[in-house]
Amino acid sequence: MKKKSMNSNTVLLLITIALFVVMYAAGCVVYGDKGFTHLQTFLNILINNSGLLCVACGMTCVMLTGGIDISVGSLIALDCMILAVGMEHKGMNAAVLCILVLLMGIVFGAVQGFFIGYLDIQPFIVTMAGMFFARGMTAVICSDQVSIRSNELFVKLANMKFQIPFEIGAYLNKKGKLQIPFVRIPVIIALVVLVVIFLVLRYTKFGRSLYAVGGSEQSAAMMGLDVKKTKLKAYILSSFLCSIGGICFCMNTMSASVAHATGLEMDAIASAVIGGTLLTGGVGNVVGSFFGVMITGTISTLVKTNGKLLSSWSNIAVAALLCFFIVLQSIFAMVKSRKK
């Protein structure tokens, strides 16, 4: 058996992971005195970005087919608004509302997927329409900020802490009280989503079809795959995961407003790209997107921990990273075609 040469995509993924490790280690060294070394800082990044992680998983699936979904940020705003208005103004049951939101995600994705898959319209245009629609609907439902306070079940779920067992990473705070690191429900949801999507992409026919369609749509059709259905399913999945992300997002913010999650779609795309997903489709992995989310999360935490820097610096850092990875990808592609 010949020795397997390392795939350039694997190299890209490793670079992403290495970058995350280096960045985090640097943070630990520079801001060690401000608590950056605590396990809880890491877990907080996870908590704050749990919604984004769900969205990024869905985005990755769509991008694998060569498409894009820019409706996700607005859909999250709509999800949050439905949850908040439902609970605060109508006094509805939190569980019922969550199911409603998830169903709405499926329908929303199915409509977009139908336009893209069966009517063969550009994904960018279709999901842009979706973006305007969802943001508009959010304002129609309620144009004010709504805070969730009264729904007992939802408040309880949102405040629930899951402590890390065996006191791993526990420390004494300044008052000498033992602090045990914890995560919240959204983190658990997001990690389950990550693992499930990872397995789906690797071990199911649907998952592999996403790659095939992104690799060559014509070939996929020739090999007997249903390209239209695959696209439809991809957009349903994206909107569904986005709605799960919306619930996570809502648990973190406990509020809703028209301006909620503005530009989140771009964060999700950036995370996927930093994680090695190609905009042209066919290449990518949710593990990469996970690290993409963590890298952007770490950057903003670093900027916050510094305290003196304007928060906009994290945007600039993400921009620089994006350039770095896009250039890297295109160099890899060039080397590949040169070899041939």
Add this chain to the structure above:
Amino acid sequence: MENKVILTMRGISMTFPGVKALDHVDFTLRQGEIHALMGENGAGKSTLIKCLTGINAFESGEIRVDGIEGPVVNHSTLDAQKKGISTVYQEVNLCPNLSVAENLFIGREPRTKIGTINRREMNTRAAAIMKELQIDIDVTENLENFSLAIQQMIAIARAVDMECKVLILDEPTSSLDDHEVEKLFILMNKLKAQGVGIIFVTHFLEQVYAVCDRITVLRNGQLVGEYPIADLPRVKLVAAMMGKDFDDLASIKGDMAVDLSHADYYIEAQGLSHKGTIKPFDFTIKKGEVVGLTGLLGSGRTELARVLYGADKAQTGTMKVNGKEVKINAPIEAMQLGMGLLPDDRKAEGIIADLSVRENIILAMQAKQGVFRQISMKEQQEIADKYIEMLSIKTASRETLIRQLSGGNQQKVILARWLATDPDFLILDEPTRGIDIGTKTEIQKLVLKLAKEGKSIIFISSEIEEMLRTCSRMVVLRDGVKVGELTDELTQNHVMQAIAGGDTDE
């Protein structure tokens, strides 16, 4: 004993706008035979195949497949595949970003008990298939890491593993070198022994005689006849395809030979090179000269031409055009100097499928003149008509979209595009690939005619015979190095030896 018939097509007819593409064509395929489908461009080969595989719907006629009751009408490739009819095209239809094993099994992967893909079993089975075909590769690697030949084999392996009875190979050898073709033939013979019926569409006469048992010839959408291979020697086959007696191709040069000893140099280049593609070379060409670039695929013959044209910028060396030193940084500068390049990959670099024949012809001319100096519609029409006539391009009208033309006619349109710019120097990279022998001769004659008008031409072709007929000098390349030039004793044997290099023993 005659083998069992597994596929019959009777009286198939089909009309494209303005053209009768197929007129009551019959075709019969038997078990375990390799059956060549021959004909000139536009004879209806592709259309017949497309009727069979469900891409085109035929208007009348009947298809019967062994083991299926009643007439068969396929509505899609998938439909045809389910009935045991698989097609492998010239362009490989696989996914480059998936592993070899996945490409073999996608859509019908082995499953585990819980319904997920059983990757281990898939890889084991894929490895077994590849081993049986004696292809030693790692099936878990991505398809894009392998050569086109291997990819084609994998496409065939996939088709065969899906238990096909009829395997259609549509110009599978166009982008393969001799060694790879050899490998493909071994595979074809193996499948034949297993009882698969193979329909082989190709333009290479030698290949037909190397592997086929039977030939069906089409001409202008009509059936000329079906012959056992032994009853149809080459000359007769060519005659059947062209519908006329085969005039001696070798004689076309004789009366056109020109004395070039007093002609001026058009290009004098010294020490040009491009890193990674071609080592420093010297090159000269006189006005009215036809120079051939020869060598194996990937030897640097296309790359040399690209450097001259500025498509790859020369990193060293100097170049004189008409005695004046120039530096060409981009193709547009070469065009302004009066150069033209007909690329070998006409699908990717040549035609613009959604524009009409006229627009495709005018394209380079307009680019040369600049966008602001509009060529009047009347002038455009005249130019288009002139070249349609001159190159006998088969098209319903000058406003027909180029995508509706057959491959050879598309090639002619691109040639017309460059002729329309009235270049002093033309680089023709495989201008006759994939076109029929009649058109080939026409293009060769045209090249000689252009040379006589004082134009300089570089001719690149894989077919040595064709170059012998057109070129007065040949530049030989090997592994990115210009290894020699041949002027005297231009014989096939001589050129082959120069290409192969090393010792000259046979």
